[in-house]
Amino acid sequence: VTAQSAVIAGVGVSRIATRITDRTLLDLRLDAVQAAVADAGLDHHDIDGLIIGEGSESFNERYHMEFAEVLGMFDKGLCVTAPMGGSMPGYGLEVARWAVQSGHCRNVLIVQGRKESDAHTRERSYTDLQSSLNMHYPDYELPYGPLMVSFYAVVAQRHMHEFGTTPEQLAAVPVALRRNASLNPIALFRDPISIADVLDSAVISTPFHRLHCCMINDGAAAMIVSSLDQARNLRQRPIRVLGSAGGHSGYFTGFIANGDRRGGHSLTSTLAAKAAQAALAEAGCVPDEMDLMTTSDSFAIQPILMLEDYGFCAKGEGGPFVGDGTPISIGGRLPVNPHGGSLSCTHAPTNFLNYIEAVWQLRGQAGERQIPDARLALAASGAGIVSTHYVSVLAAD
Amino acid sequence: MSAWTQQHYNTAWARERTSEGRLLPSITRDNEGYWKSCKEHSMRLQRCTSCALFRFYPTPICPECWSRDWNWTTTAGVGTVYTFSWVHRPAPGFASLVPYAYALVELAEGPIMPTNVVHVSESSLRVGMPVQVSYLDLSDKISLPVFEPVAALSEAAGR
Numbered sequence: 001v002t003a004q005s006a007v008i009a010g011v012g013v014s015r016i017a018t019r020i021t022d023r024t025l026l027d028l029r030l031d032a033v034q035a036a037v038a039d040a041g042l043d044h045h046d047i048d049g050l051i052i053g054e055g056s057e058s059f060n061e062r063y064h065m066e067f068a069e070v071l072g073m074f075d076k077g078l079c080v081t082a083p084m085g086g087s088m089p090g091y092g093l094e095v096a097r098w099a100v101q102s103g104h105c106r107n108v109l110i111v112q113g114r115k116e117s118d119a120h121t122r123e124r125s126y127t128d129l130q131s132s133l134n135m136h137y138p139d140y141e142l143p144y145g146p147l148m149v150s151f152y153a154v155v156a157q158r159h160m161h162e163f164g165t166t167p168e169q170l171a172a173v174p175v176a177l178r179r180n181a182s183l184n185p186i187a188l189f190r191d192p193i194s195i196a197d198v199l200d201s202a203v204i205s206t207p208f209h210r211l212h213c214c215m216i217n218d219g220a221a222a223m224i225v226s227s228l229d230q231a232r233n234l235r236q237r238p239i240r241v242l243g244s245a246g247g248h249s250g251y252f253t254g255f256i257a258n259g260d261r262r263g264g265h266s267l268t269s270t271l272a273a274k275a276a277q278a279a280l281a282e283a284g285c286v287p288d289e290m291d292l293m294t295t296s297d298s299f300a301i302q303p304i305l306m307l308e309d310y311g312f313c314a315k316g317e318g319g320p321f322v323g324d325g326t327p328i329s330i331g332g333r334l335p336v337n338p339h340g341g342s343l344s345c346t347h348a349p350t351n352f353l354n355y356i357e358a359v360w361q362l363r364g365q366a367g368e369r370q371i372p373d374a375r376l377a378l379a380a381s382g383a384g385i386v387s388t389h390y391v392s393v394l395a396a397d
Numbered sequence: 398m399s400a401w402t403q404q405h406y407n408t409a410w411a412r413e414r415t416s417e418g419r420l421l422p423s424i425t426r427d428n429e430g431y432w433k434s435c436k437e438h439s440m441r442l443q444r445c446t447s448c449a450l451f452r453f454y455p456t457p458i459c460p461e462c463w464s465r466d467w468n469w470t471t472t473a474g475v476g477t478v479y480t481f482s483w484v485h486r487p488a489p490g491f492a493s494l495v496p497y498a499y500a501l502v503e504l505a506e507g508p509i510m511p512t513n514v515v516h517v518s519e520s521s522l523r524v525g526m527p528v529q530v531s532y533l534d535l536s537d538k539i540s541l542p543v544f545e546p547v548a549a550l551s552e553a554a555g556r
Contacts, residue, residue: 139422140454141511143541145488146499153482154501161524206483257479257501257509
């Protein structure tokens with residue numbers, strides 16, 4: 001077994017839509033898998049690792065076994081369900097590269113898909129689903145009536161208090177991402193919006209209005225992580241993982257707010273900073289070298305917070321960095337989520353397209369929204385309010 | 398709706414709720430001392446007998462020194478607003494309360510806890526505002542601690 005460089009060899013996305021009724025969740029995941037295998041130009045018999053996100057029709061906690069059987073994958077060096085929520089693709093990439101770098105796997109398939117429209121109906125809210133999953137503490141948080149939005153809203157409110165971040169700066173995030181999405185044929189929301197439109201949209205949970213919040217929709221995505229040597233003989237230009245790391249704090253907002261007495265972390269200063277520093281150090285890069293950044297944007301505060309924690313600006317300067325949205329739009333100082341992110345492209349499967357968009361940009365396959373000469377991308381995903389983070393530095397081979 | 402989703406909803410709706418549909422906390426071996434104290438309108442939190450750290454939510458180990466021993470210690474019931482959000486689209490059971498303030502309050506003893514701030518207007522609620530505990534009697538077992546501005550309390554006392 002010799003040390004190998006890990007690369008992303010193929011990516012695939014299913015149909016994405018507000019609601020998909022003519023395909024099962026399994027169908028959507030299979031659509032994404034087949035698209036990724038075709039993209040890589042790989043023989044599917046050569047896949048010997050599987051990492052799949054949580055949630056399936058069978059409600060099997062060990063769904064990875066079922067899914068691998070469906071695909072006829074018998075002999076695997078890695079096979080696991082990763083219940084990592086919005087950080088699943090970043091976690092998947094990290095574990096897949098360990099498996100490939102160590103030589104234990106040759107080609108690891110990472111797949112996730114969600115039918116969020118199922119879980120969010122007029123009759124029953126997402127809050128009910130959270131409580132059933134024991135998400136967000138049904139004994140200590142949910143009795144006080146927070147929405148999913150509220151968990152991020154209190155982070156935004158605290159950020160505004162500590163650093164003077166303004167409602168307009170928060171509104172500039174969805175405005176910029178909508179501008180980016182307008183150039184993406186698969187983005188679900190492409191009509192331009194203004195800062196006034198965001199601030200005039202219905203208040204959901206202050207400081208967030210409807211347009212500060214991501215969509216809820218259906219879709220699946222997949223990627224294949226392979227060794228560099230092998231991928232050089234495949235169909236696409238390999239995308240190298242130059243560095244990658246995780247940072248995890250807690251899940252209870254009180255725990256995160258109380259923070260790390262030793263490290264000074266809190267709701268507004270997250271362990272994404274640790275993940276980013278480690279990933280950039282391994283890659284031998286600094287933030288200024290990045291041609292684009294992709295990150296969680298379920299709610300408008302996250303890109304602002306992450307710009308700071310990844311080191312693109314000082315703590316508290318995320319709002320001014322975003323400005324009127326131009327600096328994070330395509331053509332700006334640092335395009336953020338050029339595909340449009342969860343705010344305008346797709347939320348399902350959470351944050352997965354952060355990686356796929358980075359791959360498309362680095363291959364030069366991003367069409368109208370192509371960032372000229374994109375060589376380096378910081379691709380990231382986060383989950384559990386602001387507690388679980390993966391950051392990767394990607395580069396074209 | 399998929400079988401997966403249906404199964405989860407069934408679990409969700411099996412939880413106890415108020416007649417308005419508001420989710421009630423469940424009493425467990427770890428948290429019964431806490432909910433009992435709230436029922437008595439005298440909030441007690443676990444205080445580590447080894448390193449004296451207060452903690453919330455209730456757990457069987459000190460997160461700092463890993464001692465398994467604690468005392469249920471009465472809190473002063475005061476703190477400051479750490480952050481908040483006015484919820485305008487209600488969670489189940491909250492329709493008659495909109496907008497309501499979901500908040501994190503930093504207790505004088507240290508822990509930061511999720512709660513509601515009540516008897517406060519949208520224009521007056523501020524981060525750092527001093528608040529004091531009061532209790533919502535939701536069921537025969539549960540009185541939920543919420544907070545209100547200290548000024549509102551003295552005003553009520555003066556009437």
